[in-house]
Amino acid sequence: MKVLLIEDNKELAASVHDYLAREGYICEVSYTVNDAQEKLHLFQYDCILLDIMLPDGNGLALLEFVRSENIQSGILIISAKNALDDRINGLESGADDYLTKPFHLSELHARLRAIFRRKKLDGTNIVTFNEFILNTDTLEASVNGTVLDITRKEFDLLLYFLVNKNRVLSRQSIAAHLWGDYTDDLSNFDFVYQHVKNLRKKISAAEGTDYIDTVYGLGYKFNSAKE
Amino acid sequence: MKIVSKFTMWYLCISLIAMLIGGVFAYYQVRNGINNAETERLKNYNDIIAEQIRTGNAPDKYMRGRPVEIKILGKDAPITTAEVHQYTYYNPDIKHRECWLSVKSFYKINDETYSISSYNYVTKANEILMGLLSSFICIVALSLLFVIISGSVISKLILAPFYHTVKTIQTFSIKSKQKIQLPKTGTKELNELNVFLKKMTDKAVDEYAALKEFSENASHELQTPLAIIRSKMELLVESDITEEQAALIADMQNAIEKLSKINRSLTLLTKLENEEYDATKDIKFCRSAKDSLSAFSDLMEVKGICLHRQIDSNVTVMLNPALADILLNNLLSNAIRHNLPENGQIDVLLTKDKFCIKNTGNPPNIPTEDLFRRFKKVNQSGESIGIGLAIVKQICDLNKFKIRYTFEEGWHIIEINFRPISSSSKLLQNDERTLHPEIQL
Structure with a gap:
C-alpha cells in the first residue's frame, strides 16, 4: 500500500512513517500543503493521511484539491482539533474517516486498513491469516472452516489483532479501539483482559492456534510465528 | 418605576413644599399689607381730627358721622405713640366673624392731652387664606397636568437614545463576534x-x-x-x-x-461552556439510549451486572447528537464502574419527559451533589479522573435539563428531567417583562 502522510510535526511524522514502513507500506511524507499538492500531481496513493493545521494552509482546502483533481485515494484526517465542525466538514468534504490526536499508531493502522477495505482497493472484504477468515461485511469469523460464536466486540478485537500482527498492542489502545475515547474510565483494562481471555478460549475451542501472547504488563501481541 | 415618573414625583414634592412656604409667606404679607394700610389711614384720620380741634373747628366737620372717640385725659397725661388694637369677634347678625381694627393716637392740644381713637372693619385674614389656598391648589393641579403630559412626551424624546441602547444590549450576543454599534447622542x-x-x-x-x-x-x-x-x-x-x-x-x-x-x-x-455545541434539532433519544446500552452490554456481562431497561419509543429531545452520546456513555460507564462487585444491578428508565438511571453501589462518603464538581470522587485514588459527571452536569445545564443525584436504600439514582422549565421559563420571561416594561418600546 502506498500512503502519503501530510503532517507538519516532524517527530510525529517520523513515528507514523516508521510504523507504516515496518508494515511494508511505502510511506511518503509532506510537511506542507504545497509539497503535498506537488506529490499528488506526480504520483498515485492508495491512502492520504491528512493533518488539518498546516503551516501554509488548511488541510480542508487540500480536500477540495483532491476532489477537484478527481484523485481516488482514501483519506484519513488526523487532527488535534476535535472541533465538531472540523469533523463534520472533513467528512462532508470527502474524507473517509477522522482520527483525533493523540492516537495510537495501531489504531491509525486499523483505520487505514478499514478505509482500504471499504474502498475495495484490494478487491475484497475478507481478511485472512492462516486458518482465520474474517468477513468484515457480515462480521463473521471462522477458524479452520468453523464459524466462531463471537460477539461484535470480540470480532473487532480479533480484526484489530490481525491487522496489527506482531505488534505489541497496549491495553489502552485496545480499550480505545473497542470503546472509544469519551468514557472517563481507566478500568476498562479489566474488560480488555476479559475479552482477550474469552476470545482465546473460543479460538482454542475451534482448534485454532492461540497466537495471542501476553507481553509483560504492557498488553498483547498477535504472534504470527507461533506454531 | 419609570424614570419620568420619578422625575415627576420629585418635581411635585419640591413644588408642593415651595408652594406651602410661599403660601404662608404670601398670607402674612397680604395680611400685614392690609393692616398697615388701614392703620396708616386711621392714623391720618386721627391727625386731621386733632388738627381740627387745634384750630378750634368742631371735629364733626370732618368726621361726618364716622365713629371717633375723643377723650381729654388731663394736663399731665403722657403722650405716647399710637396704640393699635385688633379684635376678632363673631357677629351673630351676619353670622360671620368680623375683624375690627382700632387706632388710638395721643395729641397735646392747648396744654391738654387728647386721645383720639377711630376704628374700622378690615378684611379678615381667614378670607385671604381661603382665596390664597384655592388659587394655589389650582396652580398645583395645573402644573401636575402639564408636568405629566410634557413629561411623557419629552421623556420619549430625551430617552429615545437610551432605549435604543437598552435594545442593542439586549440583542447583544458574545458568541456572534458582532461588536455593538451605538449612536452618538446629545446627552x-x-x-x-x-x-x-x-x-x-x-x-x-x-x-x-x-x-x-x-x-x-x-x-x-x-x-x-x-x-x-x-x-x-x-x-x-x-x-x-x-x-x-x-x-x-x-x-x-x-x-x-x-x-x-x-x-x-x-x-x-x-x-461546552463556550456553548459551541448548540442543539439545532430534535434527536431520537430512545435510539441513542439503545445504542449506548448495546455498546456497554458486554461490559455489563463481564462484570455480571443485571440490566433492567424500560425505554419508551419515540422520545425526542432537543440535544446535540454528539452530546447525547457523551452524556449516555458517561452515565452508563459510571453506573457500571461504581457498581457492586457481585450481583450488581442497573435500572434504566426513559420516558417522554425524563431519563433515569439507577445502579446498586456502596453509599457515597461525600454529598451526592458534590460529585458534579470537577475532580470530585468518592474514592480519590480510584481509576477514574472524576470529570465525567461534571461533563454530564454541564450538558444538562446547557440544554436546561434538570439533573438530580440521590442515594436511596443502596441505589444511586440519577434523574434527568428534559422539560422541567416549560412552565418556569415562561415565568422567568414574564418576570423580566415586568421588571423592564419599558423594554418593549
Whole structure:
C-alpha cells in the first residue's frame, strides 16, 4: 500500500512513517500543503493521511484539491482539533474517516486498513491469516472452516489483532479501539483482559492456534510465528 | 418605576413644599399689607381730627358721622405713640366673624392731652387664606397636568437614545463576534454610558475570542506532543526490551492515557461552556439510549451486572447528537464502574419527559451533589479522573435539563428531567417583562 502522510510535526511524522514502513507500506511524507499538492500531481496513493493545521494552509482546502483533481485515494484526517465542525466538514468534504490526536499508531493502522477495505482497493472484504477468515461485511469469523460464536466486540478485537500482527498492542489502545475515547474510565483494562481471555478460549475451542501472547504488563501481541 | 415618573414625583414634592412656604409667606404679607394700610389711614384720620380741634373747628366737620372717640385725659397725661388694637369677634347678625381694627393716637392740644381713637372693619385674614389656598391648589393641579403630559412626551424624546441602547444590549450576543454599534447622542450622560458599554462589550467579545482561541490552542498544542510521546512509546515497545523496562513503559502509558483523557475532557468542558455545541434539532433519544446500552452490554456481562431497561419509543429531545452520546456513555460507564462487585444491578428508565438511571453501589462518603464538581470522587485514588459527571452536569445545564443525584436504600439514582422549565421559563420571561416594561418600546 502506498500512503502519503501530510503532517507538519516532524517527530510525529517520523513515528507514523516508521510504523507504516515496518508494515511494508511505502510511506511518503509532506510537511506542507504545497509539497503535498506537488506529490499528488506526480504520483498515485492508495491512502492520504491528512493533518488539518498546516503551516501554509488548511488541510480542508487540500480536500477540495483532491476532489477537484478527481484523485481516488482514501483519506484519513488526523487532527488535534476535535472541533465538531472540523469533523463534520472533513467528512462532508470527502474524507473517509477522522482520527483525533493523540492516537495510537495501531489504531491509525486499523483505520487505514478499514478505509482500504471499504474502498475495495484490494478487491475484497475478507481478511485472512492462516486458518482465520474474517468477513468484515457480515462480521463473521471462522477458524479452520468453523464459524466462531463471537460477539461484535470480540470480532473487532480479533480484526484489530490481525491487522496489527506482531505488534505489541497496549491495553489502552485496545480499550480505545473497542470503546472509544469519551468514557472517563481507566478500568476498562479489566474488560480488555476479559475479552482477550474469552476470545482465546473460543479460538482454542475451534482448534485454532492461540497466537495471542501476553507481553509483560504492557498488553498483547498477535504472534504470527507461533506454531 | 419609570424614570419620568420619578422625575415627576420629585418635581411635585419640591413644588408642593415651595408652594406651602410661599403660601404662608404670601398670607402674612397680604395680611400685614392690609393692616398697615388701614392703620396708616386711621392714623391720618386721627391727625386731621386733632388738627381740627387745634384750630378750634368742631371735629364733626370732618368726621361726618364716622365713629371717633375723643377723650381729654388731663394736663399731665403722657403722650405716647399710637396704640393699635385688633379684635376678632363673631357677629351673630351676619353670622360671620368680623375683624375690627382700632387706632388710638395721643395729641397735646392747648396744654391738654387728647386721645383720639377711630376704628374700622378690615378684611379678615381667614378670607385671604381661603382665596390664597384655592388659587394655589389650582396652580398645583395645573402644573401636575402639564408636568405629566410634557413629561411623557419629552421623556420619549430625551430617552429615545437610551432605549435604543437598552435594545442593542439586549440583542447583544458574545458568541456572534458582532461588536455593538451605538449612536452618538446629545446627552452627556448617555454618551458616557454608550462609550462605557461599547468598551465593555468590545472587551468581552475580544476576551471571549481569546478564550476560545486558547481552548482550541491548548487542545492542539497539548495533543500533538502527547501524540508524539504515545507513538514513540509504541515504537519503543516493539524494540527489544526487558521485563523491567516494560513495567516502566506500562506505567508511563497509563500516565499518558490519563493525561490525554483529562486534556480531552477539559477542552470538552471549555467548549461546552463556550456553548459551541448548540442543539439545532430534535434527536431520537430512545435510539441513542439503545445504542449506548448495546455498546456497554458486554461490559455489563463481564462484570455480571443485571440490566433492567424500560425505554419508551419515540422520545425526542432537543440535544446535540454528539452530546447525547457523551452524556449516555458517561452515565452508563459510571453506573457500571461504581457498581457492586457481585450481583450488581442497573435500572434504566426513559420516558417522554425524563431519563433515569439507577445502579446498586456502596453509599457515597461525600454529598451526592458534590460529585458534579470537577475532580470530585468518592474514592480519590480510584481509576477514574472524576470529570465525567461534571461533563454530564454541564450538558444538562446547557440544554436546561434538570439533573438530580440521590442515594436511596443502596441505589444511586440519577434523574434527568428534559422539560422541567416549560412552565418556569415562561415565568422567568414574564418576570423580566415586568421588571423592564419599558423594554418593549
